[in-house]
Amino acid sequence: MLEGGIKESAKGCPSITHPAIILVSPQMGENIGAAARVMMNFGMHELRIVAPRDGWPNPKAEDMAAVAAGIVRQAKIYETLREAIADLHCIFAVTARPRDMVKRCIAPRELREAMGCHPERSEGSHAAGDPSAAPQDDRKYGLIFGRERIGLTNEEVALADVILTIPTDENCASLNLAQAVAVVCYEASGYREEAGARKRWFNEKEPDSVIQSMVEPPATKEEIIAMLEHLERELEEGGFYAQVPNKKPKMTANLRNLFSRAGMTAQEVQSMRGVIRALAGKKRR
Amino acid sequence: MLEGGIKESAKGCPSITHPAIILVSPQMGENIGAAARVMMNFGMHELRIVAPRDGWPNPKAEDMAAVAAGIVRQAKIYETLREAIADLHCIFAVTARPRDMVKRCIAPRELREAMGCHPERSEGSHAAGDPSAAPQDDRKYGLIFGRERIGLTNEEVALADVILTIPTDENCASLNLAQAVAVVCYEASGYREEAGARKRWFNEKEPDSVIQSMVEPPATKEEIIAMLEHLERELEEGGFYAQVPNKKPKMTANLRNLFSRAGMTAQEVQSMRGVIRALAGKKRR
Numbered sequence: 001m002l003e004g005g006i007k008e009s010a011k012g013c014p015s016i017t018h019p020a021i022i023l024v025s026p027q028m029g030e031n032i033g034a035a036a037r038v039m040m041n042f043g044m045h046e047l048r049i050v051a052p053r054d055g056w057p058n059p060k061a062e063d064m065a066a067v068a069a070g071i072v073r074q075a076k077i078y079e080t081l082r083e084a085i086a087d088l089h090c091i092f093a094v095t096a097r098p099r100d101m102v103k104r105c106i107a108p109r110e111l112r113e114a115m116g117c118h119p120e121r122s123e124g125s126h127a128a129g130d131p132s133a134a135p136q137d138d139r140k141y142g143l144i145f146g147r148e149r150i151g152l153t154n155e156e157v158a159l160a161d162v163i164l165t166i167p168t169d170e171n172c173a174s175l176n177l178a179q180a181v182a183v184v185c186y187e188a189s190g191y192r193e194e195a196g197a198r199k200r201w202f203n204e205k206e207p208d209s210v211i212q213s214m215v216e217p218p219a220t221k222e223e224i225i226a227m228l229e230h231l232e233r234e235l236e237e238g239g240f241y242a243q244v245p246n247k248k249p250k251m252t253a254n255l256r257n258l259f260s261r262a263g264m265t266a267q268e269v270q271s272m273r274g275v276i277r278a279l280a281g282k283k284r285r
Numbered sequence: 286m287l288e289g290g291i292k293e294s295a296k297g298c299p300s301i302t303h304p305a306i307i308l309v310s311p312q313m314g315e316n317i318g319a320a321a322r323v324m325m326n327f328g329m330h331e332l333r334i335v336a337p338r339d340g341w342p343n344p345k346a347e348d349m350a351a352v353a354a355g356i357v358r359q360a361k362i363y364e365t366l367r368e369a370i371a372d373l374h375c376i377f378a379v380t381a382r383p384r385d386m387v388k389r390c391i392a393p394r395e396l397r398e399a400m401g402c403h404p405e406r407s408e409g410s411h412a413a414g415d416p417s418a419a420p421q422d423d424r425k426y427g428l429i430f431g432r433e434r435i436g437l438t439n440e441e442v443a444l445a446d447v448i449l450t451i452p453t454d455e456n457c458a459s460l461n462l463a464q465a466v467a468v469v470c471y472e473a474s475g476y477r478e479e480a481g482a483r484k485r486w487f488n489e490k491e492p493d494s495v496i497q498s499m500v501e502p503p504a505t506k507e508e509i510i511a512m513l514e515h516l517e518r519e520l521e522e523g524g525f526y527a528q529v530p531n532k533k534p535k536m537t538a539n540l541r542n543l544f545s546r547a548g549m550t551a552q553e554v555q556s557m558r559g560v561i562r563a564l565a566g567k568k569r570r
Contacts, residue, residue, distance in 0.1 A: 034461060034464070037461060037464075038460065038461065038464045040454065040457045041453045041454060041457050041458070041459075041460050041464070042453060042454065043453075043454040067457060067459075068457070102501060102548065102549075102550055102553070108471075166471070167474070167476035168326045168327060168328075168474075168476060169325065169326060169327065169328040169474075169476070172325045172326050172352060172353070173326070174326075174352075175323065175326050175467075176319060176322060176323065176463075178461075178464065179319070179322075179323045179326070179463065179464065179467040182460075182464040182467045182468060183467055183468060183471045186393075186451070186468045186471070189452070189453075189454075191452035191453055191454070231560070234564055235560060235563050235564065238563035238564050238566050239563060239566065240559065240560065240563035240564075251556065254552075254553065254556060255556065255560070258547055258549065258553050258556075258557075259547075261547055261548070262543055262544075262546055262547040263546065264543065267539075268539065268543050271536065271539055271540065271543075272543075274525065275516070275520060275525065275540070276564065278520050278523035278524060278525035279519055279520065279523050279525075279561065279564035279565045280564045280565075281523050281524065
């Protein structure tokens, strides 16, 4: 059962399965294909695509993917980002633009640690039956990448738990989509740990990760979004937005950010729904 | 003189200038352009090309380079690799294939150190006039990348001082040319060390470390507790605890945990109070 969660390709770190790569409204089939190919280079296989501009299937994507055409053919297609992340627990939004949001922001190098992969939980100790090497949870991770020209919208970033920014020349921060996927998959893969110099790379302190702090099962994005919609519905009925109608999108994004950032457990989402019901309850009675 | 050798883009490490990127017999103009673009993303500007298959100039390269078309136009063209590296001091051959050669082999992560950039020779100590921070030499570095289909020949690798292998899935080790340039430039740039400085803010164990990332002023604990008390008061009135009186302490603690963990800003606390008022509002009217 434990072994079932461990993909062979994640052998650098047995405590995680690889994240899903989610392309939001990609414009060019070539970029989708190039992304798939580099995913395969780094052992990632789960591609999800939200509303590809040129429809689906896209022969250009398969051509460009070359050996990774299978990843393109097995890609899951969604109409909305929300559907694409519904079954995942923790989302990293890859974005170069600074956002006026309060959200944890990491560099690619911190990604594996943020995904709960600890260097000491190495293959060796796992094989030796060290219980500390067991997967810490069944959390599923997603990395979202924006459209070529304009990246991710603020609303899309608000759905993420963490912002991931690739450090670049500040005057030329916009990477080609597939290049961004390359750098992030390179960092997300476990392969680099096998290439030596291991201790030098990982002698930093462990991050104070919100994600790792949980003992209870995490909420899925679907549960969190349903809770947020419940809250927003009740707020609408309670006249919350009526006072400042033009600020509704901003206020909605702020609330979504706040609750996405909190790394909620499934139980906490249930509690929050109870809170919302209790607060709004008298209206119905 | 010393300062003259320091490009602004190499500010993560003042003791090196960035290496030349050398493409050996690249076949497709698109790949040359994509390589130039990602070079610019990571602050590299010196492109050298040996015997491009489709001649030179190549309009496809400039098109694909987009904002980095200047790098393509200024690329130096050579007939042989030997000429292309004549003025350099140390060459890294980027190759996936194991070679039957006795040569030092490094991972991308070790590149900066191999180029004489030591983390302790940081900008700070340089600025402070620490002599150990002075450039160790005027060595010029080059990174050579092979042709799309077959990579570098053994003869070409033999001209290099060091082999650099990007760790990949062993069943899918051949990266697209521009993707390989992306990963190597990402590692060669100094930018990630600046992100590393940021990393330390987040790695501390202090519970309010997330707060340091905020653009907006963080809430004081007093503000957060006052909000929680407001919430708890309204929940009490709404009959939230009446259903499960013995669970009240636990539920209160859970809610306090959730909101404490979220690293709220002062503005978010105000918003949440508005949310509580709006939800509970109708009771009073």
